[in-house]
Amino acid sequence: MALPRRLPAEPRVEQTDLAPLDDKLGFWLRLAQQSGFDTLQRGLGPLGLTPGRLGVLLLVEANPDIRQALLAEALRIKPSNLTVLLAALEQEGLIRRDEEEGNRRANRLRLTEAGRALLRQGEEAEAAAERQLAARLRPADRAALLTALRRIAGG
Amino acid sequence: MALPRRLPAEPRVEQTDLAPLDDKLGFWLRLAQQSGFDTLQRGLGPLGLTPGRLGVLLLVEANPDIRQALLAEALRIKPSNLTVLLAALEQEGLIRRDEEEGNRRANRLRLTEAGRALLRQGEEAEAAAERQLAARLRPADRAALLTALRRIAGG
DNA sequence: GCCATACTATTATGGTGCATAACAATGGAT
DNA sequence: ATCCATTGTTATGCACCATAATAGTATGGC
16 A cells, blocks of 8 residues: 655745744734724824824713813823823814813813814724724624723723 | 602712723724733843844744744834844844855844743743733633734734 | 922923835846 | 846834923812
Protein backbone atom coordinates (compact mmCIF):
# COMPACT_ATOMS: atom_id res chain seq x y z
CA MET A 1 0.00 0.00 0.00
CA ALA A 2 1.47 3.28 -1.09
CA LEU A 3 2.10 5.51 1.85
CA PRO A 4 1.60 9.18 1.13
CA ARG A 5 4.98 10.49 0.28
CA ARG A 6 6.30 13.76 1.54
CA LEU A 7 5.50 16.37 -1.03
CA PRO A 8 8.40 18.06 -2.75
CA ALA A 9 9.24 21.36 -1.12
CA GLU A 10 7.03 23.99 -2.67
CA PRO A 11 8.43 27.25 -3.91
CA ARG A 12 8.85 29.10 -0.66
CA VAL A 13 6.22 31.78 -0.30
CA GLU A 14 7.20 34.06 2.55
CA GLN A 15 4.68 33.09 5.16
CA THR A 16 4.25 34.74 8.52
CA ASP A 17 3.26 32.87 11.64
CA LEU A 18 0.61 35.03 13.23
CA ALA A 19 -0.30 32.57 15.93
CA PRO A 20 1.20 34.52 18.80
CA LEU A 21 -1.20 37.39 18.21
CA ASP A 22 -4.40 35.97 16.91
CA ASP A 23 -5.89 34.91 20.21
CA LYS A 24 -4.95 38.09 22.01
CA LEU A 25 -7.83 40.31 23.01
CA GLY A 26 -5.57 43.32 23.21
CA PHE A 27 -4.42 42.96 19.63
CA TRP A 28 -7.87 42.60 18.16
CA LEU A 29 -9.31 45.33 20.31
CA ARG A 30 -6.70 47.62 18.86
CA LEU A 31 -7.44 46.63 15.28
CA ALA A 32 -11.19 46.77 15.67
CA GLN A 33 -11.03 50.13 17.37
CA GLN A 34 -8.82 51.46 14.65
CA SER A 35 -11.11 50.15 11.97
CA GLY A 36 -14.04 51.78 13.72
CA PHE A 37 -12.17 55.01 14.11
CA ASP A 38 -11.09 55.11 10.49
CA THR A 39 -14.56 54.34 9.23
CA LEU A 40 -16.01 57.08 11.37
CA GLN A 41 -13.25 59.47 10.41
CA ARG A 42 -13.86 58.95 6.73
CA GLY A 43 -17.49 59.91 7.10
CA LEU A 44 -16.99 62.77 9.53
CA GLY A 45 -13.86 64.32 8.09
CA PRO A 46 -15.55 66.10 5.20
CA LEU A 47 -17.86 67.74 7.73
CA GLY A 48 -14.97 69.05 9.78
CA LEU A 49 -15.82 66.62 12.57
CA THR A 50 -13.93 63.94 14.42
CA PRO A 51 -15.31 61.15 16.59
CA GLY A 52 -14.46 63.18 19.66
CA ARG A 53 -16.14 66.30 18.41
CA LEU A 54 -19.25 64.37 17.42
CA GLY A 55 -19.44 62.91 20.90
CA VAL A 56 -19.45 66.38 22.35
CA LEU A 57 -22.21 67.57 20.07
CA LEU A 58 -24.33 64.50 20.75
CA LEU A 59 -24.15 64.81 24.50
CA VAL A 60 -24.56 68.55 24.59
CA GLU A 61 -27.74 68.25 22.58
CA ALA A 62 -29.06 65.51 24.83
CA ASN A 63 -28.04 67.45 27.94
CA PRO A 64 -28.59 71.13 27.39
CA ASP A 65 -26.84 73.35 29.94
CA ILE A 66 -24.54 70.56 31.03
CA ARG A 67 -21.37 71.63 32.82
CA GLN A 68 -17.97 70.78 31.37
CA ALA A 69 -16.87 68.56 34.21
CA LEU A 70 -19.97 66.42 33.88
CA LEU A 71 -19.63 66.25 30.13
CA ALA A 72 -16.02 65.17 30.40
CA GLU A 73 -17.02 62.42 32.78
CA ALA A 74 -19.76 61.22 30.44
CA LEU A 75 -17.39 61.18 27.47
CA ARG A 76 -14.68 59.59 29.57
CA ILE A 77 -12.12 62.18 28.67
CA LYS A 78 -10.15 64.55 30.89
CA PRO A 79 -11.59 67.99 31.54
CA SER A 80 -8.34 69.54 30.38
CA ASN A 81 -8.72 67.93 26.98
CA LEU A 82 -12.38 68.84 26.79
CA THR A 83 -11.45 72.47 27.26
CA VAL A 84 -9.47 72.44 24.04
CA LEU A 85 -12.20 70.65 22.13
CA LEU A 86 -14.79 73.12 23.33
CA ALA A 87 -12.68 76.16 22.59
CA ALA A 88 -12.47 75.08 18.96
CA LEU A 89 -16.14 74.22 18.71
CA GLU A 90 -17.07 77.57 20.20
CA GLN A 91 -14.67 79.34 17.87
CA GLU A 92 -16.45 77.72 14.96
CA GLY A 93 -19.82 78.79 16.27
CA LEU A 94 -21.10 75.30 16.98
CA ILE A 95 -21.60 75.59 20.71
CA ARG A 96 -22.08 78.31 23.30
CA ARG A 97 -20.46 78.45 26.72
CA ASP A 98 -22.41 80.57 29.16
CA GLU A 99 -21.41 81.22 32.71
CA GLU A 100 -23.81 79.59 35.11
CA GLU A 101 -25.78 82.26 36.91
CA GLY A 102 -24.82 82.44 40.53
CA ASN A 103 -21.69 80.41 39.88
CA ARG A 104 -19.12 82.08 37.75
CA ARG A 105 -16.90 79.02 37.80
CA ALA A 106 -19.16 76.72 35.85
CA ASN A 107 -19.90 76.90 32.14
CA ARG A 108 -23.24 75.81 30.79
CA LEU A 109 -23.06 74.32 27.32
CA ARG A 110 -25.57 74.55 24.51
CA LEU A 111 -25.58 73.92 20.80
CA THR A 112 -26.01 76.83 18.45
CA GLU A 113 -28.30 76.51 15.49
CA ALA A 114 -25.25 75.82 13.32
CA GLY A 115 -24.16 73.17 15.80
CA ARG A 116 -27.51 71.45 15.63
CA ALA A 117 -27.44 71.53 11.84
CA LEU A 118 -23.96 70.05 11.69
CA LEU A 119 -24.87 67.47 14.28
CA ARG A 120 -27.70 66.24 12.08
CA GLN A 121 -25.23 65.69 9.25
CA GLY A 122 -22.79 64.09 11.63
CA GLU A 123 -25.40 61.70 12.93
CA GLU A 124 -26.16 60.61 9.42
CA ALA A 125 -22.50 59.96 8.66
CA GLU A 126 -22.14 58.18 11.97
CA ALA A 127 -25.11 55.94 11.28
CA ALA A 128 -23.65 55.03 7.90
CA ALA A 129 -20.31 54.19 9.49
CA GLU A 130 -22.04 52.13 12.15
CA ARG A 131 -23.94 50.18 9.53
CA GLN A 132 -20.74 49.56 7.65
CA LEU A 133 -18.99 48.33 10.77
CA ALA A 134 -21.72 45.94 11.77
CA ALA A 135 -22.32 44.75 8.24
CA ARG A 136 -20.61 41.44 8.85
CA LEU A 137 -22.35 40.77 12.15
CA ARG A 138 -25.77 39.35 12.73
CA PRO A 139 -27.87 41.67 14.89
CA ALA A 140 -27.60 39.29 17.82
CA ASP A 141 -23.83 39.27 17.45
CA ARG A 142 -23.74 43.02 17.43
CA ALA A 143 -25.73 43.15 20.65
CA ALA A 144 -23.48 40.57 22.26
CA LEU A 145 -20.44 42.49 21.09
CA LEU A 146 -21.71 45.67 22.69
CA THR A 147 -22.35 43.88 25.95
CA ALA A 148 -18.88 42.38 25.98
CA LEU A 149 -17.25 45.71 25.14
CA ARG A 150 -19.15 47.42 27.93
CA ARG A 151 -17.95 44.83 30.38
CA ILE A 152 -14.37 45.17 29.28
CA ALA A 153 -14.63 48.91 29.36
CA GLY A 154 -15.74 48.56 32.95
CA GLY A 155 -19.11 50.21 32.43
CA MET B 1 -58.70 55.34 48.96
CA ALA B 2 -55.60 57.42 49.07
CA LEU B 3 -54.18 57.85 45.63
CA PRO B 4 -50.42 57.97 45.52
CA ARG B 5 -49.53 61.59 45.55
CA ARG B 6 -46.85 63.04 43.38
CA LEU B 7 -43.69 62.81 45.31
CA PRO B 8 -42.07 66.07 46.32
CA ALA B 9 -39.35 67.05 43.92
CA GLU B 10 -36.22 65.26 45.02
CA PRO B 11 -33.05 67.14 45.57
CA ARG B 12 -31.81 67.40 42.01
CA VAL B 13 -28.93 65.08 41.41
CA GLU B 14 -27.20 66.13 38.23
CA GLN B 15 -27.98 63.32 35.87
CA THR B 16 -26.51 62.88 32.43
CA ASP B 17 -28.37 61.40 29.52
CA LEU B 18 -25.91 58.97 27.99
CA ALA B 19 -28.38 57.50 25.53
CA PRO B 20 -26.82 59.03 22.42
CA LEU B 21 -23.59 57.14 23.01
CA ASP B 22 -24.46 53.91 24.63
CA ASP B 23 -25.49 52.00 21.56
CA LYS B 24 -22.60 53.24 19.46
CA LEU B 25 -20.04 50.64 18.51
CA GLY B 26 -17.43 53.30 17.93
CA PHE B 27 -17.73 54.66 21.42
CA TRP B 28 -17.48 51.31 23.18
CA LEU B 29 -14.72 50.11 20.93
CA ARG B 30 -12.74 53.12 22.00
CA LEU B 31 -13.36 52.55 25.69
CA ALA B 32 -12.71 48.83 25.56
CA GLN B 33 -9.53 49.31 23.60
CA GLN B 34 -8.36 51.90 26.04
CA SER B 35 -9.14 49.65 28.96
CA GLY B 36 -7.24 46.85 27.28
CA PHE B 37 -4.33 49.08 26.51
CA ASP B 38 -4.13 50.43 30.05
CA THR B 39 -4.33 46.99 31.57
CA LEU B 40 -1.55 45.76 29.33
CA GLN B 41 0.48 48.88 29.92
CA ARG B 42 0.32 48.47 33.67
CA GLY B 43 1.73 44.99 33.44
CA LEU B 44 4.32 45.69 30.77
CA GLY B 45 5.48 49.11 31.87
CA PRO B 46 7.71 47.90 34.70
CA LEU B 47 9.49 45.67 32.17
CA GLY B 48 10.19 48.57 29.85
CA LEU B 49 7.72 47.17 27.35
CA THR B 50 4.63 48.48 25.62
CA PRO B 51 1.93 46.56 23.79
CA GLY B 52 3.55 47.49 20.50
CA ARG B 53 7.01 46.39 21.58
CA LEU B 54 5.67 43.12 22.91
CA GLY B 55 3.98 42.48 19.58
CA VAL B 56 7.30 42.89 17.83
CA LEU B 57 9.08 40.50 20.15
CA LEU B 58 6.33 37.90 19.85
CA LEU B 59 6.33 37.88 16.07
CA VAL B 60 10.08 38.04 15.70
CA GLU B 61 10.44 35.01 17.91
CA ALA B 62 7.79 33.12 15.97
CA ASN B 63 9.31 34.23 12.66
CA PRO B 64 13.06 34.34 12.91
CA ASP B 65 14.79 36.21 10.10
CA ILE B 66 11.60 37.98 9.13
CA ARG B 67 12.00 41.16 7.09
CA GLN B 68 10.71 44.47 8.40
CA ALA B 69 8.15 44.99 5.70
CA LEU B 70 6.58 41.62 6.38
CA LEU B 71 6.63 42.19 10.11
CA ALA B 72 4.96 45.56 9.73
CA GLU B 73 2.26 43.98 7.65
CA ALA B 74 1.68 41.26 10.23
CA LEU B 75 1.48 43.78 13.05
CA ARG B 76 -0.68 46.04 10.93
CA ILE B 77 1.50 49.04 11.47
CA LYS B 78 3.32 51.18 8.94
CA PRO B 79 6.91 50.31 8.09
CA SER B 80 7.93 53.85 8.92
CA ASN B 81 6.67 53.42 12.47
CA LEU B 82 8.20 50.01 12.79
CA THR B 83 11.59 51.49 11.99
CA VAL B 84 11.48 53.60 15.11
CA LEU B 85 10.32 50.74 17.29
CA LEU B 86 13.09 48.50 16.01
CA ALA B 87 15.79 51.10 16.37
CA ALA B 88 14.97 51.38 20.07
CA LEU B 89 14.74 47.62 20.58
CA GLU B 90 18.08 47.15 18.87
CA GLN B 91 19.62 49.95 20.91
CA GLU B 92 18.53 48.12 24.04
CA GLY B 93 20.00 44.90 22.80
CA LEU B 94 16.73 43.02 22.51
CA ILE B 95 16.84 42.33 18.79
CA ARG B 96 19.38 42.14 16.01
CA ARG B 97 19.00 43.53 12.52
CA ASP B 98 21.23 41.78 10.04
CA GLU B 99 21.49 42.65 6.40
CA GLU B 100 20.13 39.89 4.27
CA GLU B 101 22.97 38.28 2.40
CA GLY B 102 22.78 39.09 -1.25
CA ASN B 103 20.28 41.85 -0.61
CA ARG B 104 21.59 44.81 1.28
CA ARG B 105 18.19 46.47 1.32
CA ALA B 106 16.45 43.97 3.53
CA ASN B 107 16.99 43.50 7.24
CA ARG B 108 16.55 40.12 8.85
CA LEU B 109 15.31 40.27 12.41
CA ARG B 110 16.15 38.01 15.33
CA LEU B 111 15.80 38.13 19.07
CA THR B 112 18.89 38.34 21.18
CA GLU B 113 19.15 36.23 24.28
CA ALA B 114 18.16 39.27 26.33
CA GLY B 115 15.20 39.76 24.04
CA ARG B 116 14.05 36.19 24.54
CA ALA B 117 14.39 36.53 28.29
CA LEU B 118 12.41 39.75 28.38
CA LEU B 119 9.81 38.28 26.08
CA ARG B 120 9.19 35.48 28.52
CA GLN B 121 8.47 37.99 31.25
CA GLY B 122 6.34 40.01 28.90
CA GLU B 123 4.28 37.00 27.96
CA GLU B 124 3.58 36.34 31.58
CA ALA B 125 2.46 39.90 32.18
CA GLU B 126 0.40 39.78 29.02
CA ALA B 127 -1.34 36.60 30.07
CA ALA B 128 -2.21 38.16 33.40
CA ALA B 129 -3.63 41.23 31.69
CA GLU B 130 -5.59 39.05 29.32
CA ARG B 131 -7.09 37.11 32.21
CA GLN B 132 -8.01 40.34 33.92
CA LEU B 133 -9.70 41.68 30.81
CA ALA B 134 -11.74 38.57 30.19
CA ALA B 135 -12.58 38.10 33.84
CA ARG B 136 -16.13 39.30 33.39
CA LEU B 137 -16.78 37.23 30.31
CA ARG B 138 -17.74 33.60 30.07
CA PRO B 139 -15.31 31.66 27.89
CA ALA B 140 -17.91 31.37 25.14
CA ASP B 141 -18.44 35.12 25.26
CA ARG B 142 -14.75 35.72 24.96
CA ALA B 143 -14.56 33.52 21.89
CA ALA B 144 -17.55 35.28 20.35
CA LEU B 145 -16.00 38.64 21.15
CA LEU B 146 -12.79 37.68 19.39
CA THR B 147 -14.71 36.55 16.34
CA ALA B 148 -16.68 39.77 16.20
CA LEU B 149 -13.58 41.89 16.65
CA ARG B 150 -11.79 40.03 13.86
CA ARG B 151 -14.71 40.66 11.54
CA ILE B 152 -14.83 44.34 12.36
CA ALA B 153 -11.10 44.60 11.99
CA GLY B 154 -11.54 43.17 8.55
CA GLY B 155 -9.46 40.06 9.16
C1' DG C 1 -16.20 88.42 58.56
C1' DC C 2 -12.20 85.26 57.67
C1' DC C 3 -9.92 81.37 56.26
C1' DA C 4 -9.04 76.78 54.74
C1' DT C 5 -10.91 73.81 51.51
C1' DA C 6 -13.09 72.04 47.46
C1' DC C 7 -14.76 72.90 42.81
C1' DT C 8 -14.33 74.40 37.89
C1' DA C 9 -11.92 75.44 34.20
C1' DT C 10 -7.68 76.55 31.83
C1' DT C 11 -2.87 76.28 30.28
C1' DA C 12 1.26 73.90 29.36
C1' DT C 13 3.67 69.88 28.42
C1' DG C 14 4.68 65.24 27.07
C1' DG C 15 3.59 60.64 25.36
C1' DT C 16 0.80 57.23 22.34
C1' DG C 17 -0.37 55.34 17.92
C1' DC C 18 -1.36 56.39 13.39
C1' DA C 19 -0.66 58.39 8.63
C1' DT C 20 1.68 60.68 4.60
C1' DA C 21 5.33 62.31 1.88
C1' DA C 22 10.01 62.77 0.55
C1' DC C 23 14.17 60.49 0.28
C1' DA C 24 18.11 57.12 -0.26
C1' DA C 25 19.85 52.96 -1.30
C1' DT C 26 19.60 48.68 -3.55
C1' DG C 27 18.35 45.12 -6.83
C1' DG C 28 16.27 43.43 -11.09
C1' DA C 29 14.66 43.79 -15.80
C1' DT C 30 15.40 45.06 -20.42
C1' DA D 1 22.93 52.03 -18.97
C1' DT D 2 18.32 53.09 -17.71
C1' DC D 3 14.04 52.55 -15.65
C1' DC D 4 11.31 50.62 -12.13
C1' DA D 5 10.15 48.24 -7.89
C1' DT D 6 11.60 47.10 -3.26
C1' DT D 7 13.18 48.25 1.34
C1' DG D 8 14.00 51.05 4.77
C1' DT D 9 14.58 55.74 6.91
C1' DT D 10 13.47 60.47 8.22
C1' DA D 11 10.44 64.20 9.04
C1' DT D 12 6.09 65.98 10.06
C1' DG D 13 1.32 66.28 11.50
C1' DC D 14 -3.09 64.64 13.66
C1' DA D 15 -6.26 62.70 17.23
C1' DC D 16 -6.23 61.23 21.58
C1' DC D 17 -4.61 60.62 26.35
C1' DA D 18 -2.47 61.98 30.83
C1' DT D 19 -0.34 64.95 34.45
C1' DA D 20 0.79 69.02 36.93
C1' DA D 21 0.43 73.89 37.90
C1' DT D 22 -2.51 77.81 38.09
C1' DA D 23 -6.51 81.16 38.60
C1' DG D 24 -10.86 82.17 39.90
C1' DT D 25 -14.83 81.01 42.47
C1' DA D 26 -17.85 79.12 45.90
C1' DT D 27 -18.69 76.93 50.52
C1' DG D 28 -18.52 75.69 55.33
C1' DG D 29 -16.38 76.14 59.88
C1' DC D 30 -15.24 79.21 63.19
